[in-house]
Amino acid sequence: MSLEIRPAEGKLGVLLPGLGAVATTFIAGVEAIRKGRTEPLGSLTQTGTVRLGKRTENRSPKIRDFVPLAALDDVVFGAWDPIPDDAYEAARKAGVLQPEDLDPIRNELEAVKPWPAVFDRRFVKKLEGTHVKQGATLMEKAEALRADIRTFREERGCDRLVMVWCASTETFLQAGPAHQSLEAFEKGLRENDPTIAPSMIYAYAAILEGVPFANGAPNLSADIPALVELAKERNVPVSGKDFKTGQTLMKTILAPGFKARLLGVNGWFSTNILGNRDGEVLDDPESFKTKEESKLSVLHTILQPHLYPELYGSLYHKVRINYYPPRGDNKESWDNIDIFGWMGYPMSIKINFLCRDSILAAPIVLDLALFMDLANRAGMRGIQEWLSFYYKSPVHAPGLYPEHDLFIQLMKLKNTLRWMRGEELITHLGIEYYD
Numbered sequence: 001m002s003l004e005i006r007p008a009e010g011k012l013g014v015l016l017p018g019l020g021a022v023a024t025t026f027i028a029g030v031e032a033i034r035k036g037r038t039e040p041l042g043s044l045t046q047t048g049t050v051r052l053g054k055r056t057e058n059r060s061p062k063i064r065d066f067v068p069l070a071a072l073d074d075v076v077f078g079a080w081d082p083i084p085d086d087a088y089e090a091a092r093k094a095g096v097l098q099p100e101d102l103d104p105i106r107n108e109l110e111a112v113k114p115w116p117a118v119f120d121r122r123f124v125k126k127l128e129g130t131h132v133k134q135g136a137t138l139m140e141k142a143e144a145l146r147a148d149i150r151t152f153r154e155e156r157g158c159d160r161l162v163m164v165w166c167a168s169t170e171t172f173l174q175a176g177p178a179h180q181s182l183e184a185f186e187k188g189l190r191e192n193d194p195t196i197a198p199s200m201i202y203a204y205a206a207i208l209e210g211v212p213f214a215n216g217a218p219n220l221s222a223d224i225p226a227l228v229e230l231a232k233e234r235n236v237p238v239s240g241k242d243f244k245t246g247q248t249l250m251k252t253i254l255a256p257g258f259k260a261r262l263l264g265v266n267g268w269f270s271t272n273i274l275g276n277r278d279g280e281v282l283d284d285p286e287s288f289k290t291k292e293e294s295k296l297s298v299l300h301t302i303l304q305p306h307l308y309p310e311l312y313g314s315l316y317h318k319v320r321i322n323y324y325p326p327r328g329d330n331k332e333s334w335d336n337i338d339i340f341g342w343m344g345y346p347m348s349i350k351i352n353f354l355c356r357d358s359i360l361a362a363p364i365v366l367d368l369a370l371f372m373d374l375a376n377r378a379g380m381r382g383i384q385e386w387l388s389f390y391y392k393s394p395v396h397a398p399g400l401y402p403e404h405d406l407f408i409q410l411m412k413l414k415n416t417l418r419w420m421r422g423e424e425l426i427t428h429l430g431i432e433y434y435d
């Protein structure tokens with residue numbers, strides 16, 4: 001039995017709260033691919049394959065030929081930002097892509113002009129936003145976002161929409177009383193509850209408009225009971241949080257390897273320098289705390305010290321982010337990993353990753369937009385845990401622990417695609433080859 005999936009006909013509007021480094025690198029890449037100037041490198045939906053059936057069958061279609069995904073030519077972009085720069089200007093300022101890559105697509109980028117944002121400086125202390133929505137209540141601001149969404153859908157002739165949060169990381173917040181039920185949340189919107197962050201208002205507006213919401217930053221956004229409830233009620237998929245790039249990507253590649261070979265780890269020190277606007281925002285201790293929580297959770301969940309106390313029971317994990325303007329978007333990270341093996345003999349591993357954050361994040365935005373749209377057309381609602389592959393802090397059902405191991409996440413994602421199409425799930429048992 002395969003799922004009934006509506007075809008990907010017509011235009012797909014990708015709505016981006018936040019038109020900064022990641023969002024503009026994503027848009028520029030899609031435009032450049034459409035013009036045949038580059039290949040969709042790093043994108044599973046465009047370049048990845050999925051094995052079907054037995055190894056002897058030699059069936060490994062491209063993912064985009066196996067499940068019905070929106071075509072890149074059908075994608076159109078909309079964005080909000082408290083800074084009024086269009087996507088060309090914003091991309092030039094972000095400094096990720098070279099002018100020779102931006103100039104051939106200048107017209108397309110200039111056409112993406114952000115709408116005024118729902119912005120509150122209490123949640124992003126380091127930014128001064130001038131291009132913002134006014135309104136007496138948070139509910140009025142939510143209504144204004146909904147109006148933007150409807151106008152965009154109509155004016156651009158979109159068949160479907162998705163929203164991917166690419167805006168700054170908000171200050172640390174734990175779910176409180178206003179987040180526990182839809183009723184409490186809507187009351188909070190009407191009464192300007194100070195614990196309702198802008199990202200939650202975008203998620204709320206998206207879900208009410210039937211638009212899937214993916215969260216690329218570590219702030220809660222849709223990861224609160226009120227919005228999960230609303231997403232289920234409205235049959236809308238949601239996923240998050242925090243794009244898995246850079247140092248954390250490396251952690252979720254290496255840590256499963258250490259655990260597989262039962263190598264102990266007693267120390268993992270990670271430090272970074274970065275100089276983009278994201279780095280500046282994270283220079284505020286409260287925004288950093290949101291990020292830190294997201295980065296720290298990964299190792300413990302993968303290494304499971306409660307199951308392997310002799311290997312990981314004394315793990316000391318420290319993460320530092322240092323804002324260092326000369327580096328711009330070209331982050332550099334250092335990891336010192338103290339491991340031990342047979343008879344407790346110590347070893348250490350040093351990693352120096354000279355990475356480009358937005359180059360790693362852009363294909364994730366593309367894949368999430370296309371997969372969230374697929375999930376929506378397949379009638380999948382609420383939390384989409386199968387998209388954990390893309391996130392540092394995967395949202396999961398209450399009572400479950402999140403799956404952080406990149407390889408298990410990939411298997412889960414591909415098995416979900418097989419399940420959608422009624423193909424046999426792959427267990428890697430393979431005993432039948434030796435009968």
Ligand SMILES: NC(=O)c1ccc[n+]([C@@H]2O[C@H](COP(=O)([O-])OP(=O)(O)OC[C@H]3O[C@@H](n4cnc5c(N)ncnc54)[C@H](O)[C@@H]3O)[C@@H](O)[C@H]2O)c1
Nearest residue numbers: 018020021022081117166167168169217243245277278357
């Ligand atoms: N680059 C990566 O590898 C990576 C990885 C994981 C998560 N992230 C997250 O993705 C987000 C974007 O990263 P970036 O490097 O593009 O940052 P950026 O600072 O270049 O862009 C963020 C943009 O969001 C805007 N913004 C802030 N508050 C807003 C609001 N309420 N509504 C609309 N726009 C708002 C800012 O003005 C800015 O233009 C950050 O939260 C970052 O932590 C990035």
